[in-house]
Amino acid sequence: MALRLYNTMSGGKEPFEPLVPGKVGMYVCGVTVYDYCHIGHARANIVFDVIYRYLKYAGYDVNYVRNYTDVDDKIINRANERGISSKALSEEFIKAFDEDMAALGLERPTHEPKATEYIEQIVALVATLVDKGIAYESGGDVYYAVEKFDNYLKLSKRNMDEMQAGARIAPGEQKRNPMDFALWKAAKPNEPAWESPWGPGRPGWHIECSAMSSSLLGDSFDIHGGGKDLVFPHHENEIAQSEGASGKPFVKYWMHNGFVNINQEKMSKSLGNFFTIRDILEKYDPEVVRFFILSAHYRSPIDFSDKNLEDAKAGLTRFYEMLQAADEIIASNPATKAVCPEIKDEEREIFDRVEMMEEKFAEAMDDDFNTALALGNLFDVVRALNRLLGEKRFDDCPLSLKVLADGVKKLRRLGAVLGFFASDPTDWLEKQKSDALQDGDLSAEQIEGLIAERKQARVDKNFARADEIRDELDEKGVILLDSREGTSWKLK
């Protein structure tokens, strides 16, 4: 089954057929750089990171553009509050954004343009719209006349009359129609400004995306993405600008990710439940955050809560523990040419499961990037490989070893498409332990000391004392795991 994706424009899933076979042009709205990014930005960027990775995995040559909007009212206001230039402020938060995305393990897009580097193209685009009579100059501002564009509001499926009833003209604006929006704003004191045919000024919000996307992807391209909240007005206005200017269809597939709620409530600054990516990464491993986000479909709302993050951590730990066990077995069992005496039915089943892994993964991802289903399929593989590990037949059945090695390799390759399992399992698991110990009153040394004492007690067959130590540690959240190689520990 080929890739199908949900198109906001049509409201349904459609087969994915790029404009140019084998190639994909994809534009995702980045951030306005005036503050630190929050968990909602994390979701949007992780979702499109996975879409980017999967398209490449599926064999497409992807041109992925994600912009920085570095000129905007909010930037100007914030910069003035702090008494620094807009440029200094935006540079500060571009750097912060890059750091956050790197911490979350995102791949870099093909292009990461900044609005201020495309002023020339923006001015040219506005001029084209003015020449075509779609936009008009008014007191140094330039506005888009929405009634000149027949398809306005087709993406958000709104009604012009009803929208106008609620629309207002802000003080200082000189629009003909309340629904018109600014393409260019005349310069005011203490604002960054560039020369233009309408006098010094700066771009409005929306026009930068039209200019950057056409410069880097052409007038028409395949996928345009962003958060659901951008459907109106941002994306609606982009369509009006781009199609109004070029006369060609702008975007073939519109994709929008759902919101992140905090403990069942909408995330908002007024509720004080605003978490930045930095706050979250203090407490949770970045891969756990990614796992949490990808365990739901990208269009569904997700609820950010401690419980949900703990669940995600438990799930990811299950993968890493299996990988760790498998790595140890593979490292300690050199491949031989011996032939298995016989293959059990259960083993046959496991082998099939590994065999089917890629197909099942693609099936899930092809269905509008269903990462939740894809992860569920990978969990099935974990159970299968754990069974194989439990059989302990690696001495007399090299085929089992081969299947295990093959399974682990495939699991890592597919995991990488979702951005998982890049760490060494032992390193990752150790890091979770040491991070968790930070909050407790027990050190690793103390735990090791008690383990040594218990080991002696067990040698002495003093099981009462051995159990006492186990219980004592258990109360503090430390679980002991005895094995042939000795005793290790983990945290609840």
Next chain:
RNA sequence: GGCCCCGUCGCCAAGUGGUAAGGCAGCGGUCUGCAACACCGUUAUCACCAGUUCGAAUCUGGUCGGGGCCUCCA
């Protein structure tokens, strides 16, 4: 008020016409000196009502409940 979305096991979450994936938690086993891990088994008829259909969680209408957008927002 307009437009849109959602309501699946204790929790999270797939599933858009053919008799409910997966994870976490729970319970019963195997393993273990005891445990843990792992494995095996076990736990739902899909908010409610009425329709369409041979057949619906999946389609239609209605009821109740929750949420989003309409102003800056991923």
